Amino acid sequence: HSSRRCAVDADQKRMYKLMADVISAAGHEIRLAILDYLKDGEQCVCDIAEHVEANRSNVSRHLAVMLNAGLVAQRKDGLKMMYSLRTPCILNITKCVTGVLRDRAQQTTEILGSLR
Secondary structure, three states: OOOOOOOOOHHHHHHHHHHHHHHHHHOOHHHHHHHHHHOOOOEEHHHHHHHHOOOHHHHHHHHHHHHHHOOEEEEEEOOEEEEEEOOHHHHHHHHHHHHHHHHHHHHHHHHHHHOO
């Protein structure tokens, strides 16, 4: 009997695709900046655009991608559209990526140190 695991089944493949879609929706520098900004609470598009130093239409497009992926929620407040984090746990991905970057920097430092 083989110790190899069974191949990925159709349900697992669908789940991986859904997970990749969510990660992809967060995977842009402006979107990461928006998610980070929203950690402090609900914000209007105008303030988000100012914070990430991008025009409102560009920010709105990025917000639409994240809205469709379920990362942010929106509500209308008079004439303003307000956005908040639907799933704050998405910020865990930035902590994880920061850890990867630190590890990579440490490895590079060690490699460069060994060249001396």
